Amino acid sequence: MNNKIELLVSANWSKTNWDLSWQPVIDLNELLPKVGESYEITLQDSEADDTKNGIHYLLWLPPHSELNGLDDRPIEILKAHVVEVELLEDEWIQKGTMSGRERKYIAKIIRIQKLIEILSQLKITKDKCFKDYFNHLERSTIHYYVWDHYLYLTQSAEYVKNEFLFKESEQGYLLVFINSWVSYSYKSEICKVELNKQQNKFIQSLLKHWNKLTPNIQIFVDEDQVQGALYY
Structure with a gap:
C-alpha cells in the first residue's frame, strides 16, 4: 500500500473539450477523457522540463476549477479525478525561461478514478x-x-x-x-x-x-454532473 500518489497538474484538460466545458451543466462521462483513447495535452514549466515517457498520474479538475482555481467552487474537489496515462513526449511549444515553458505530449488513457476514492488505497x-x-x-x-x-x-x-x-x-x-x-x-x-x-x-x-471563502453561486447538479466554467 502506498503512502502517497504524486500528480502532474498542468495538463489543462479543458482544452481537450473546450466548447463542452462552457455548457451550463455537463455530464461527467461526456467531459472526462476516455479509457483507451489518446489525447494531445501540454505540460507547463517544471513539469514540461522533468516529465519523460512512461506511466504518470495526472490531476483532472472540472473546467471552472481548472481554469480559475478551487477558491470559487471548493466542493468541486470531490469531483476531481486522477487520470493514469502513458505519456509520449512530443514537441516544445515554447522553451524560453522568462515566459515559462510548455511542451506537447500524447497521453494514452489507462485508468480514471475519483481522487477521493483513491484515499482507501493509501x-x-x-x-x-x-x-x-x-x-x-x-x-x-x-x-x-x-x-x-x-x-x-x-x-x-x-x-x-x-x-x-x-x-x-x-x-x-x-x-x-x-x-x-x-x-x-x-x-x-x-x-x-x-x-x-x-x-x-x-x-x-x-x-x-x-x-x-464565499463560493460563487452555483446551480444544482447531480453527482455525475458538473457546472460549466464561467468567464471572469
Whole structure:
C-alpha cells in the first residue's frame, strides 16, 4: 500500500473539450477523457522540463476549477479525478525561461478514478510537517471553506499558491491532498497524513484569524454532473 500518489497538474484538460466545458451543466462521462483513447495535452514549466515517457498520474479538475482555481467552487474537489496515462513526449511549444515553458505530449488513457476514492488505497502516515508551507504568514493571504467533513484551505502570495484538503477524523484532521505552485514549479499529491496535536492546533488558529471563502453561486447538479466554467 502506498503512502502517497504524486500528480502532474498542468495538463489543462479543458482544452481537450473546450466548447463542452462552457455548457451550463455537463455530464461527467461526456467531459472526462476516455479509457483507451489518446489525447494531445501540454505540460507547463517544471513539469514540461522533468516529465519523460512512461506511466504518470495526472490531476483532472472540472473546467471552472481548472481554469480559475478551487477558491470559487471548493466542493468541486470531490469531483476531481486522477487520470493514469502513458505519456509520449512530443514537441516544445515554447522553451524560453522568462515566459515559462510548455511542451506537447500524447497521453494514452489507462485508468480514471475519483481522487477521493483513491484515499482507501493509501496508508496513514505521520511523517509530513505541512507547517513548512506557512513560513511567511505575514506575506500571505489565507482563505478556507468547511463543509461536511472536509476543510479546503488555500494560501497565496506573490508567485505562490498552496491548496490543501483535509478530512476530519476521530483524532483531528487528515491531510489528504496538496496542490502547490511556486513560481514556475508544481507539486501535487494525494496522501493520508494524520496531523498531530500541535498541527491540529495550528490549523484551528488559521481558521480563527483568516477569511472564510464565499463560493460563487452555483446551480444544482447531480453527482455525475458538473457546472460549466464561467468567464471572469
